[in-house]
Amino acid sequence: MPIQVNFDENYGTTEEGSVLRINVQPVIPFSLNDDWNLISRTIVPIVDQNDFESTYDWETEDWSVPLNLSVSQLMMLGDQAVQIGGGIRYWITAPENGPDDWGLRFNFTFLFPK
Numbered sequence: 001m002p003i004q005v006n007f008d009e010n011y012g013t014t015e016e017g018s019v020l021r022i023n024v025q026p027v028i029p030f031s032l033n034d035d036w037n038l039i040s041r042t043i044v045p046i047v048d049q050n051d052f053e054s055t056y057d058w059e060t061e062d063w064s065v066p067l068n069l070s071v072s073q074l075m076m077l078g079d080q081a082v083q084i085g086g087g088i089r090y091w092i093t094a095p096e097n098g099p100d101d102w103g104l105r106f107n108f109t110f111l112f113p114k
Contacts, residue, residue: 022046062095081111
């Protein structure tokens with residue numbers, strides 16, 4: 001079961017906030033027939049926030065909107081199945097004192113198929 005941990009600091013309008021996110025991501029495969037599988041990947045977030053304000057500024061009615069793009073590849077490392085991937089994040093729009101710039105994400109998941 002993949003578990004992803006993200007920690008962000010200097011967040012919010014005062015840049016004094018921090019966010020710890022733990023995403024539990026159970027993967028449930030369903031066999032549709034001999035050639036096709038359907039994979040359900042539900043993300044259950046566990047979030048701890050400190051000195052953090054919403055990404056919507058209620059006074060100026062401005063949003064912070066991220067665009068996330070990612071790719072992943074399944075491969076074998078010896079006898080072990082793994083998934084590697086990466087992605088980028090760009091903030092499409094944000095208020096002047098909101099998040100900005102680009103971000104990178106890398107992931108590595110051990111797979112234990114039956």
